[in-house]
Amino acid sequence: MTSKEVRNAFLSFFQNKGHKVVPSAPIVVKNDPTLMFTNAGMNQFKDYFLGNKEAKDVRVVDTQKCLRVSGKHNDLEEVGVDTYHHTMFEMLGNWSFGDYFKEDTIAWAWELLTEVYKLDKNRLYVTVFEGDKTDGVGPDIESENIWKKYIDADRILRCDKQDNFWEMGETGPCGSCSEIHMDLRPQAEVDKLSGKELVNADHPQVIELWNLVFMEFNRKADKSLESLPAKHVDTGMGLERVLRAVHMQHSNYDTDLFMDTIRDLESISGKTFGKNEPTDIAFRVIADHIRALAFCIADGQLPSNTGAGYVLRRILRRAVRYGYSFLDFKEPFLYKIIDKLSLQFEGVFNELPEQKDFVAKVIEQEEISFLRTLFAGLDRLDKSVENANENLINGEEVFELYDTFGFPIDLTQLIAAEKGLTVDMDGFNKALAEQKARSKADAAKETGDWQVLLNDEKEEFVGYDYTDANVRITRYRTLTVKGKEKFQIVFNITPFYAESGGQVGDTGVLVGSENQEKIKVLDTQKENDLIVHVVDLLPDNAKQVFHANINLNKRDNTQKNHSATHLLHAALKEVLGDHVAQKGSLVDPKKMRFDFSHFTKVTDEELHKIEHIVNTKIGESIVLDEKRNVPYDIAINSGVTALFGEKYGDVVRVITFGEDFSKELCGGTHVANTSEIGRFVFMHESSVAAGVRRVEAITGDEAEDYFVKKLDVLKEVETLLGHPKDLVKQVQSLLKENKENTKKLEVLGQAQLGQLKNTLRSKVSAHNEVNVLIEQVEADNAAGIKDVLFQLRNEVDNLFAVLVANINNKPSLSIMISDSLVKDKGWNAGQLIREWAKEVKGGGGGQPFFAQAGGADVSGLPKVLELAKAFV
RNA sequence: GGGGGAUUAGCUCAGUUGGCUAGAGCGUUUGACUGGCAGUCAAGAGGCCACCGGUUCGAAUCCGGUAUUCUCCA
Known part of the structure; x- marks a missing residue:
C-alpha cells in the first residue's frame, strides 16, 4: 500500500x-x-x-x-x-x-x-x-x-x-x-x-x-x-x-512519504542516502523539515522573527544547517525540492500543489538571507577563535555570536572541533538560561477558572444586526498579565465583534440596568469560537441585565476599511492577475493593511489603476449583499474567494459587493453601501517577504483629512513661491540654485581662510631654528582655525603655532607643533594646552602635535599669549 | 512582548581608549596605452557618518530617545 x-x-x-x-x-x-x-x-x-x-x-x-x-x-x-x-x-x-x-x-x-x-x-x-x-x-x-x-x-x-x-x-x-x-x-x-x-x-x-x-x-x-x-x-x-x-x-523515512524527497535530494546533492550516519541524519532532517515548511507557508504563515513565523524560521535554518554541513550545500537548495514534494499531496491537501511556486519562492528567499548571516557569523567566529585561551573559546562570546548574530551553536562547536578547540558550554548555557528567564518573567500570564453565573444559554453574536443589546454575563475569569489584573467576561448574546479576519475587536461600554454602573469594554477577542470581552473591573452586581453599547464611531470607521479591503482584493486581481491571494490583512478604524502574493513591485501606474477601480466601485453605490447560512460547497461553486489557511465551517457567510465583482467568505462587519466608504487612497506599497507585497490605504474621514491637509500644504507652498506656472520645476531650480550657492560659499570660505593663512604666515618669526607664530585671530568657529593650522603645518617647517580667538565671547586656544619639534624637543601640544587653558577657566586636549581647548573667561587670553611667548 | 546588535560613498564594509581636517575594495565618469574588445595605469566625481536631543573645548566615536533592520528568547 x-x-x-x-x-x-x-x-x-x-x-x-x-x-x-x-x-x-x-x-x-x-x-x-x-x-x-x-x-x-x-x-x-x-x-x-x-x-x-x-x-x-x-x-x-x-x-x-x-x-x-x-x-x-x-x-x-x-x-x-x-x-x-x-x-x-x-x-x-x-x-x-x-x-x-x-x-x-x-x-x-x-x-x-x-x-x-x-x-x-x-x-x-x-x-x-x-x-x-x-x-x-x-x-x-x-x-x-x-x-x-x-x-x-x-x-x-x-x-x-x-x-x-x-x-x-x-x-x-x-x-x-x-x-x-x-x-x-x-x-x-x-x-x-x-x-x-x-x-x-x-x-x-x-x-x-x-x-x-x-x-x-x-x-x-x-x-x-x-x-x-x-x-x-x-x-x-x-x-x-x-x-x-x-x-x-x-524507519519512517523508508516509506514513500519521505523517500521521494530523499531521492530528489540525492540527485541535487550528488550524495547517496544510506551510506553513513551523519549524512543520513541530514537527509532525514531535510526530508522532514521541508514538509513542515511547505504546509505552514501554504497555510499562510511566513517565516518571521516572532511567534509562529519564528518557529518556521528555526525549522528552515536547521534544515539549511544540516544541508550546509553534511551535504555540502553552500547555496539555496531547499526550494528545489518543493516541486516533487507537492505532487504527493495532490488530491489530499491541494493548498500545497496549488501554491508550490509561491512556497518555493518564500523558501528560497529565506535561505538566501540565512546563508548571509551564516557567512557573516563565520567571519566573526574566526575572531573568537583567535582570542581563544588555552584551546577554550569563551562561552559569552559564543553566546553573543548565537544570540545577536544568529550563528548556530552546533556549527560553532563543529568548527571549533575542526581547529582542535572546545567551546565553554557552561558559560554559553548560563547566558542562555539568563535570557530565557528574562523572557519568561516578561511573558508571565495567568488565567483563573471560569466562574459560571448562567449555565443554560449559548453565546450568540448579534453584532451584524445590532450595535447595542441587553446582555447577561454567563461567566467570567481573571487574567493576570505582568502583575496587572484584568477580567474576561462572556455574555449570553453580544453585539461586540471579536477580533478576527484581520478586523480589530469592538470596544464599548456596559451599563447596569439596576444600578446604572458603567463598565468599559477594552477589547473583544476570540478563543476558538468563544467571544471574550476584556474589562479592567468587574461589576458590583454581575447578575443584573446590562445594556451593552459598542463604540459606534470606531466600528463605522473600521468597517469602511474592511469593505474597502474587499473592493481592493477584487481590484488587485483584476489589475495584477489571478495569482493574487490574500496573505494577511489588518483593518482598524484608522487604516487598512493588505498583504498579498505577487512577485514584483506594484508600479505607480498599477496602483493608480487599482485605486481608480476601487473609487469607481465606491461611486457606484453598490448595496451590500450579505448571505449568512450558505452551505460551503454551494458558496465555493458560485466562485467566491476563499483563503488558504483559513478554517471554514459547513455553512459560511458570503459578502458580495457586485455579483460580478467582489464575493468573499467573510465573518467581518461591513458598510451597507459602498458609497459610505467615501474615498480610498493608497499610502504605501512595500514588500514583507519574497513574493508577498503589502499595501496600506485609508478611507472615509481619514482619507478626507489627508486630502485637505495635502492641499493646504500645496497652497501654502504655491503662495510662498508666488504661484509659479510649474511648481515642480520651480522647486527643482531652487534646489539647484541652493546647491550652487552652497558650493560658492564653500569656495569663498576657503579663499578667506587662505588669506588668513597668508597673513599669518607672514607673521611667523624664527627663534632658535623654531618658526614661531603666536597670535590672536578673528574667527567664528574653532574648526576654521584648525583648518588654517593644518595648512600651515604643510607649508612651514619646524612650526610652533599658538592661535587664540574670542568666539562669541568664549575663548578658544589652538596649538600646532611640527612633528620634528615634537620628536626632537619632546614638546607636547596636549600637555601645554591643558596647562594654559587654566588661564581661561577651561580645559582641552589633543595629541602631541595638535591640541585645542575652550574655556569660560576671555580675559585670560592675553595671559595665554604671554605664556606661549615665554615658552619659546 | 523581553534582551542584544547594526545603520558611514551606488554596493560590501574599515574607522582602536572621543582629537593626524572621514577611508578601502568593487562599481561609476574621464583620460592614456591598444586596430577593436578585454585588460592595465592615471585622475576625478560621489558622504547632513539614519534622525532628534544631551555631555564635551572638541562627537562618526560617549549618553538618552525615535525610526528602520538583523538576531536570540518567549
Whole structure:
C-alpha cells in the first residue's frame, strides 16, 4: 500500500462505520492564544469537548496536518536524529462526540489494524491506564476487559499517568487512554527479548502506533478533576508510523512519504542516502523539515522573527544547517525540492500543489538571507577563535555570536572541533538560561477558572444586526498579565465583534440596568469560537441585565476599511492577475493593511489603476449583499474567494459587493453601501517577504483629512513661491540654485581662510631654528582655525603655532607643533594646552602635535599669549 | 512582548581608549596605452557618518530617545 492508499483506507473504513469525513484544519492556528500550530488532531474539535459548542456530526473521521517542535517527546533538535519523530505529521483520527465510547473504539481499531492493514497480531501490544491516587481515578478495567476479547492478556500492559492519561494542557478536557504499540524489530531480536519489555521505553523499533483517548474529565486550575457532561472519543494515529508498520520497515523515512524527497535530494546533492550516519541524519532532517515548511507557508504563515513565523524560521535554518554541513550545500537548495514534494499531496491537501511556486519562492528567499548571516557569523567566529585561551573559546562570546548574530551553536562547536578547540558550554548555557528567564518573567500570564453565573444559554453574536443589546454575563475569569489584573467576561448574546479576519475587536461600554454602573469594554477577542470581552473591573452586581453599547464611531470607521479591503482584493486581481491571494490583512478604524502574493513591485501606474477601480466601485453605490447560512460547497461553486489557511465551517457567510465583482467568505462587519466608504487612497506599497507585497490605504474621514491637509500644504507652498506656472520645476531650480550657492560659499570660505593663512604666515618669526607664530585671530568657529593650522603645518617647517580667538565671547586656544619639534624637543601640544587653558577657566586636549581647548573667561587670553611667548 | 546588535560613498564594509581636517575594495565618469574588445595605469566625481536631543573645548566615536533592520528568547 502506498501512503495515499493507507490514508484512504483509514478514511473509508470509518466512513463505512457512519463517520463523516471532514477536512483537516489549517496547520497554523488562528483564534487561539494558547496555541501557535495544530499539534494534535483534536485541536479543531476543542470547543466540542469544552462544551462551548455542540457537534453537528457525532461521528467524524479526518487526517489532520500537525506540527510539533517541542513537548515531552518532541524536541526539534532530536528530529531526524532518530527515525520516528517528526515536526510535521498527519494524524489520522476517528472521533465520537458523546456517541460511542470504549467498546466500539477498541473493536474498530483492532479490525482496521489487523484486517485492513493486516498487521501481524503477534507483534502488537496494548496499554491501559493503571489509575492514579492523587486524582482519585482507578485502573481502566473496562478497557482491559474489552481488549481481552481480541488479544492475549499478557499483551495488555498497565501504564502510569505519564503514558496513559491524556491532557490537552494545564487545564481542560482530559481522560485515560489506551495505546496500541508495535514491535518492528527483526525476528532474531524478538526471539532474544520480548517486545513487551520495550513498550514505552523509547525503543526506535518498538513504537506507539495509535492512541485511543477516552475523554471524560475537565482539569481545573486547582488541578482537580470534574466530569464532563458527555463522554468523547479522540483517537490519533500517525500516518507516517502506520505506513511504516504496514511495510514492516526500519524507519519512517523508508516509506514513500519521505523517500521521494530523499531521492530528489540525492540527485541535487550528488550524495547517496544510506551510506553513513551523519549524512543520513541530514537527509532525514531535510526530508522532514521541508514538509513542515511547505504546509505552514501554504497555510499562510511566513517565516518571521516572532511567534509562529519564528518557529518556521528555526525549522528552515536547521534544515539549511544540516544541508550546509553534511551535504555540502553552500547555496539555496531547499526550494528545489518543493516541486516533487507537492505532487504527493495532490488530491489530499491541494493548498500545497496549488501554491508550490509561491512556497518555493518564500523558501528560497529565506535561505538566501540565512546563508548571509551564516557567512557573516563565520567571519566573526574566526575572531573568537583567535582570542581563544588555552584551546577554550569563551562561552559569552559564543553566546553573543548565537544570540545577536544568529550563528548556530552546533556549527560553532563543529568548527571549533575542526581547529582542535572546545567551546565553554557552561558559560554559553548560563547566558542562555539568563535570557530565557528574562523572557519568561516578561511573558508571565495567568488565567483563573471560569466562574459560571448562567449555565443554560449559548453565546450568540448579534453584532451584524445590532450595535447595542441587553446582555447577561454567563461567566467570567481573571487574567493576570505582568502583575496587572484584568477580567474576561462572556455574555449570553453580544453585539461586540471579536477580533478576527484581520478586523480589530469592538470596544464599548456596559451599563447596569439596576444600578446604572458603567463598565468599559477594552477589547473583544476570540478563543476558538468563544467571544471574550476584556474589562479592567468587574461589576458590583454581575447578575443584573446590562445594556451593552459598542463604540459606534470606531466600528463605522473600521468597517469602511474592511469593505474597502474587499473592493481592493477584487481590484488587485483584476489589475495584477489571478495569482493574487490574500496573505494577511489588518483593518482598524484608522487604516487598512493588505498583504498579498505577487512577485514584483506594484508600479505607480498599477496602483493608480487599482485605486481608480476601487473609487469607481465606491461611486457606484453598490448595496451590500450579505448571505449568512450558505452551505460551503454551494458558496465555493458560485466562485467566491476563499483563503488558504483559513478554517471554514459547513455553512459560511458570503459578502458580495457586485455579483460580478467582489464575493468573499467573510465573518467581518461591513458598510451597507459602498458609497459610505467615501474615498480610498493608497499610502504605501512595500514588500514583507519574497513574493508577498503589502499595501496600506485609508478611507472615509481619514482619507478626507489627508486630502485637505495635502492641499493646504500645496497652497501654502504655491503662495510662498508666488504661484509659479510649474511648481515642480520651480522647486527643482531652487534646489539647484541652493546647491550652487552652497558650493560658492564653500569656495569663498576657503579663499578667506587662505588669506588668513597668508597673513599669518607672514607673521611667523624664527627663534632658535623654531618658526614661531603666536597670535590672536578673528574667527567664528574653532574648526576654521584648525583648518588654517593644518595648512600651515604643510607649508612651514619646524612650526610652533599658538592661535587664540574670542568666539562669541568664549575663548578658544589652538596649538600646532611640527612633528620634528615634537620628536626632537619632546614638546607636547596636549600637555601645554591643558596647562594654559587654566588661564581661561577651561580645559582641552589633543595629541602631541595638535591640541585645542575652550574655556569660560576671555580675559585670560592675553595671559595665554604671554605664556606661549615665554615658552619659546 | 523581553534582551542584544547594526545603520558611514551606488554596493560590501574599515574607522582602536572621543582629537593626524572621514577611508578601502568593487562599481561609476574621464583620460592614456591598444586596430577593436578585454585588460592595465592615471585622475576625478560621489558622504547632513539614519534622525532628534544631551555631555564635551572638541562627537562618526560617549549618553538618552525615535525610526528602520538583523538576531536570540518567549
